[in-house]
Amino acid sequence: MNYQWYPGHMTKARRMMQEDIKLIDLVIELVDARVPFSSRNPDIDELAKNKSRLILLNKSDLADKAKTARWVEYFQQKGFYVLELNAKTGAGMKAIDGVVKEACREKIERDLKRGIKNRPVRAMVVGIPNVGKSTFINSYAGKACTKTGNKPGVTKGKQWIRLNKTTELLDTPGILWPKFEDQSVGLKLALIGSIRDEILNIDELAISLITFLSAEYKGILAERYGIEEEGTPLAMLEAIAEKRGCLLKGKGLDYSKAAGILIDDFRSGRLGRLTLELPEEKEA
Numbered sequence: 458m459n460y461q462w463y464p465g466h467m468t469k470a471r472r473m474m475q476e477d478i479k480l481i482d483l484v485i486e487l488v489d490a491r492v493p494f495s496s497r498n499p500d501i502d503e504l505a506k507n508k509s510r511l512i513l514l515n516k517s518d519l520a521d522k523a524k525t526a527r528w529v530e531y532f533q534q535k536g537f538y539v540l541e542l543n544a545k546t547g548a549g550m551k552a553i554d555g556v557v558k559e560a561c562r563e564k565i566e567r568d569l570k571r572g573i574k575n576r577p578v579r580a581m582v583v584g585i586p587n588v589g590k591s592t593f594i595n596s597y598a599g600k601a602c603t604k605t606g607n608k609p610g611v612t613k614g615k616q617w618i619r620l621n622k623t624t625e626l627l628d629t630p631g632i633l634w635p636k637f638e639d640q641s642v643g644l645k646l647a648l649i650g651s652i653r654d655e656i657l658n659i660d661e662l663a664i665s666l667i668t669f670l671s672a673e674y675k676g677i678l679a680e681r682y683g684i685e686e687e688g689t690p691l692a693m694l695e696a697i698a699e700k701r702g703c704l705l706k707g708k709g710l711d712y713s714k715a716a717g718i719l720i721d722d723f724r725s726g727r728l729g730r731l732t733l734e735l736p737e738e739k740e741a
């Protein structure tokens with residue numbers, strides 16, 4: 458499968474982010490905990506150099522707990538503050554304030570050394586589409602509804618939300634573009650639902666998911682669909698179609714319907730908490 462990202466959007470998003478980031482002390486980057494590597498664009502490291510960095514492994518409710526712990530360790534070793542989060546329910550939200558304060562404390566101390574006093578610390582949220590940026594901003598800043606006015610140098614209409622005495626958050630997230638370094642990145646983003654389904658080959662996607670699950674999460678397909686996990690991935694998709702009564706109007710099995718059921722079960726977490734990649738694969 459071939460995935461495309463439009464250069465026009467990319468250039469505009471990058472330009473906007475470069476402007477915004479100049480005013481920022483802390484970058485809060487959201488990634489999808491099921492694919493922390495594929496759902497982040499490492500260009501942010503260059504764009505946000507010299508800034509404090511917090512990575513939120515969002516949608517952690519859908520990700521494999523043990524593997525998330527390994528990703529936390531990985532990012533911490535790279536020098537990021539890291540937390541796992543479920544922005545939808547707010548689980549993990551309480552810990553954020555403490556970490557933001559800690560990151561800001563560093564900043565305030567640096568300011569004081571340079572003789573700057575009482576300048577609010579400013580943060581912004583960044584991430585590729587669909588990682589949960591808006592959900593997070595609403596949940597995190599929703600309670601602190603005090604919006605401050607426009608600031609010089611920021612595109613008109615941009616607003617800062619005062620989180621507490623010392624910290625302000627830009628109300629609009631910075632949009633990063635996915636980085637399709639190889640086809641496996643595109644495939645994983647398609648699996649988590651970050652690429653419009655209309656342009657995807659759902660059967661191919663399901664076959665890839667079955668291949669992955671039967672290798673890494675043995676027993677999951679058997680448990681959910683009551684099939685034998687044997688034979689080719691196509692044979693397993695056929696077995697799911699049979700078990701679920703996915704029939705074409707004329708005769709024969711409706712593979713695409715079975716594929717849709719499988720992908721939907723994966724995305725919604727009905728197949729369990731699953732992570733598609735590990736830090737060591739990235740480093741390999």
Ligand code: G4P
Pocket residue numbers: 515516517518519542543544545546584585586587588589590591592593
């Ligand atoms: P974005 O701004 O980064 O583009 O993402 P947005 O907040 O719009 O979130 C994208 C989808 O991800 C939304 O689902 C949102 O509810 C869901 N989401 C965000 N955070 C979490 C999380 O921690 N866990 C889970 N399971 N889902 C999360 P949607 O399908 O667009 O809407 P809805 O089904 O919630 O109504």
